[in-house]
Amino acid sequence: MSDGDLDALIGEVRMEAARRRASPDFPLGRDAELSAELDRLGPSGGADLGVVLEGLDRLAAAAGEAGAAGAAGAVRAAGGAGAAVGAEVAGLTAAAVRALSMRLRHLERRAGEPRGVRPPEAAPGPSRGEAPDILSLWGDDVAAAARRGGGGRVLVAGAGAEPWVQMLDAAGLEAYGVDPTLPAYGDRELVRAGRLVDHLRSVGESALGLAVLVGPLPMDEILVLPEVAALLGRAAASVAVVSEAPWSWRLRVGIPAEDVSPSRPLAAETWLAELSAAGFESTASYAPRGDSYRVAARRAGS
Amino acid sequence: MKLGLLIPRYGEEALGGIENWLRSLCERLVAERGWEVDVYTTCASSAETWADDYPPGSTELNGVRVHRYRATSGRDPRYLHMIPRLRADPASVGEEWADRYLRLVGPVCPEAVAAAAGAPCHAVAVAPYLYWPAVEGVPALGPRVVFHPAAHDEPELHLPPMRRVFAAAGGFAYNTFAERELVESTFPVGHLPSEVVGIAVKGERGDPLHARRSLGLDPGERYVLCVGKVERAKGCAVLADMWRIYRQRRPDAPRLVFVGPVHDRIDAPDGVLLAGRQPEEVKWGALAGCEAVVSPSAQESFSLVVLEAWLAGRPVVVNSRCGPTVEHCLRSGGGLIFDGYGELEVAVDVLLGDAALARTLAERGRSYAETVFAWPTVLDRYERLVAAVARMAGAGRR
Numbered sequence: 001m002s003d004g005d006l007d008a009l010i011g012e013v014r015m016e017a018a019r020r021r022a023s024p025d026f027p028l029g030r031d032a033e034l035s036a037e038l039d040r041l042g043p044s045g046g047a048d049l050g051v052v053l054e055g056l057d058r059l060a061a062a063a064g065e066a067g068a069a070g071a072a073g074a075v076r077a078a079g080g081a082g083a084a085v086g087a088e089v090a091g092l093t094a095a096a097v098r099a100l101s102m103r104l105r106h107l108e109r110r111a112g113e114p115r116g117v118r119p120p121e122a123a124p125g126p127s128r129g130e131a132p133d134i135l136s137l138w139g140d141d142v143a144a145a146a147r148r149g150g151g152g153r154v155l156v157a158g159a160g161a162e163p164w165v166q167m168l169d170a171a172g173l174e175a176y177g178v179d180p181t182l183p184a185y186g187d188r189e190l191v192r193a194g195r196l197v198d199h200l201r202s203v204g205e206s207a208l209g210l211a212v213l214v215g216p217l218p219m220d221e222i223l224v225l226p227e228v229a230a231l232l233g234r235a236a237a238s239v240a241v242v243s244e245a246p247w248s249w250r251l252r253v254g255i256p257a258e259d260v261s262p263s264r265p266l267a268a269e270t271w272l273a274e275l276s277a278a279g280f281e282s283t284a285s286y287a288p289r290g291d292s293y294r295v296a297a298r299r300a301g302s
Numbered sequence: 303m304k305l306g307l308l309i310p311r312y313g314e315e316a317l318g319g320i321e322n323w324l325r326s327l328c329e330r331l332v333a334e335r336g337w338e339v340d341v342y343t344t345c346a347s348s349a350e351t352w353a354d355d356y357p358p359g360s361t362e363l364n365g366v367r368v369h370r371y372r373a374t375s376g377r378d379p380r381y382l383h384m385i386p387r388l389r390a391d392p393a394s395v396g397e398e399w400a401d402r403y404l405r406l407v408g409p410v411c412p413e414a415v416a417a418a419a420g421a422p423c424h425a426v427a428v429a430p431y432l433y434w435p436a437v438e439g440v441p442a443l444g445p446r447v448v449f450h451p452a453a454h455d456e457p458e459l460h461l462p463p464m465r466r467v468f469a470a471a472g473g474f475a476y477n478t479f480a481e482r483e484l485v486e487s488t489f490p491v492g493h494l495p496s497e498v499v500g501i502a503v504k505g506e507r508g509d510p511l512h513a514r515r516s517l518g519l520d521p522g523e524r525y526v527l528c529v530g531k532v533e534r535a536k537g538c539a540v541l542a543d544m545w546r547i548y549r550q551r552r553p554d555a556p557r558l559v560f561v562g563p564v565h566d567r568i569d570a571p572d573g574v575l576l577a578g579r580q581p582e583e584v585k586w587g588a589l590a591g592c593e594a595v596v597s598p599s600a601q602e603s604f605s606l607v608v609l610e611a612w613l614a615g616r617p618v619v620v621n622s623r624c625g626p627t628v629e630h631c632l633r634s635g636g637g638l639i640f641d642g643y644g645e646l647e648v649a650v651d652v653l654l655g656d657a658a659l660a661r662t663l664a665e666r667g668r669s670y671a672e673t674v675f676a677w678p679t680v681l682d683r684y685e686r687l688v689a690a691v692a693r694m695a696g697a698g699r700r
Contacts, residue, residue, distance in 0.1 A: 006635040013652065017644030027547055027643070035642035037540050042600035042623035043455035153493055153694075174694060176495070185479055185633050187498065189686070202492030204469060235493070
């Protein structure tokens with residue numbers, strides 16, 4: 001057995017368990033029964049899957065009896081308790097779906113990396129030249145937008161969110177960050193590890209005064225950009241996107257690195273389109289050199 | 303800083319996990335950070351009845367002012383009749399049904415809630431989410447609440463009133479990242495200040511020889527340990543069954559010893575010892591003398607036992623379905639994980655057969671427990687959270 005990395009050790013334990021399960025003297029049936037019992041006792045989205053399945057069995061048996069009593073019996077059963085049975089079936093089905101979804105999430109987690117999702121790289125490969133200092137260029141602008149943002153907290157999302165949060169915190173604003181490049185469980189003082197899209201799903205309606213998006217966007221969030229924009233529209237009164245311009249980034253990192261990069265900056269025009277579709281009124285400004293931009297968006301009518 | 307605490311029971315006799323933890327936390331905040339802490343609670347010490355064991359009125363306990371109020375009702379056994387429906391589909395029971403259930407579980411103590419709401423504190427800690435004082439208290443206290451939900455994925459979390467309760471809090475003190483993920487995937491509270499504060503732990507010395515005598519084990523006998531309430535819901539019956547299979551396949555395998563109050567009768571086959579509730583010094587001696595600790599439960603909000611095993615220098619094996627214990631293992635690199643009997647068999651074989659690896663794992667766990675959950679670190683995290691909640695509540699911002 002490996003004496004080093006826990007991930008490797010966990011993998012070896014699973015492989016060895018699988019090898020033993022394939023052996024003819026392994027108590028496969030008991031193993032399955034006991035695992036099923038542990039599943040039943042495990043997270044279930046609140047509903048006890050055992051109770052749900054018993055309920056469905058009971059209803060199925062009742063339906064069977066009604067059927068056996070002939071058409072008249074079935075009609076009586078349907079007429080007498082149809083609405084109640086229908087409601088019970090609907091309730092049990094909803095509970096079963098919730099419980100099974102929780103199981104599926106658990107299985108996905110077990111099948112995935114033991115330490116969780118690997119963070120995307122903040123910036124690809126060796127680069128030529130310096131990236132523009134977007135914090136110096138746009139920091140005051142974002143702080144001013146945060147002060148106008150209304151009552152809620154300021155969320156800063158993206159690779160390198162921490163200095164932005166520190167800047168806003170020092171300016172007396174209630175700010176926190178979400179950074180997809182931090183390792184799982186690797187929260188910093190005011191910045192938590194995670195993806196913007198996952199975090200926005202857990203944010204209350206109109207709860208944020210301002211959402212600030214900085215740095216390159218991971219590819220898995222680019223693929224769900226309309227959802228990100230819609231979630232921003234639900235959660236935030238206003239949005240600021242501050243980013244290096246794609247042409248500057250492309251020039252800096254080179255084509256091979258660009259092609260394989262797991263994250264990249266989007267064009268300001270892309271944000272304008274997506275935020276507009278999500279109900280924001282937005283404008284874009286470029287820095288004098290044109291190598292970075294800021295998109296400012298307010299919810300239409302606010 | 304002036305902190306209030308609204309909690310169903312408080313005192314040296316109130317032996318629940320969250321109650322013990324918050325009492326220690328309050329005492330440390332007073333002694334080491336110079337805070338003033340006022341506790342608003344009932345006269346109960348037992349969660350099984352919520353009966354009045356303490357007199358009402360104000361007293362002081364280790365520097366913490368404690369204000370006790372009589373509950374208008376305690377735990378009413380009629381709640382037991384409601385459990386089948388609760389377990390089938392808690393989200394669909396309706397507000398009225400849920401309100402009746404929560405009142406029957408108790409303790410209903412409007413005076414404690416009113417006193418906490420009127421207290422001149424910067425922030426009020428409320429715990430746990432499961433009982434009437436939190437369900438009524440969090441919405442009444444609103445943005446000043448530092449909520450310690452102590453949540454795990456159980457039916458009560460999905461009752462309709464809980465959405466309103468969780469959304470009303472000012473901030474959250476979580477025990478683990480897994481608890482934060484569960485709460486934030488259930489309620490829209492991700493934007494509120496929160497910290498994964500955890501629970502501070504400290505190892506105790508234990509005498510393995512004395513523990514062996516107390517548990518009825520031979521002086522040199524090897525054994526694997528499971529510590530905590532012996533309940534079916536905690537996976538104890540499944541673990542006992544798995545150990546029966548293990549002993550059939552490994553006739554010279556050590557015994558499995560359960561230390562903790564036996565709440566459910568479970569079939570203890572040959573090779574499984576139910577030692578019952580034991581004094582703390584016996585528990586620590588048993589931890590120090592065992593080969594490994596198994597945690598079969600899938601429903602933990604923190605699991606002190608896993609950290610205590612590491613502090614006693616012993617490796618652990620945990621149920622893969624339990625977010626918090628798996629999190630401890632992955633963060634520390636110090637524990638093995640089982641899905642079913644197959645992985646448990648391999649993990650126990652490895653730990654019994656490779657003492658060096660067992661020591662390495664336990665050492666990693668100990669280092670994690672001593673750094674992440676040391677008192678000064680935990681107090682710093684808590685102080686930061688309470689300051690953020692108080693600041694936002696003071697500014698009228700949520």
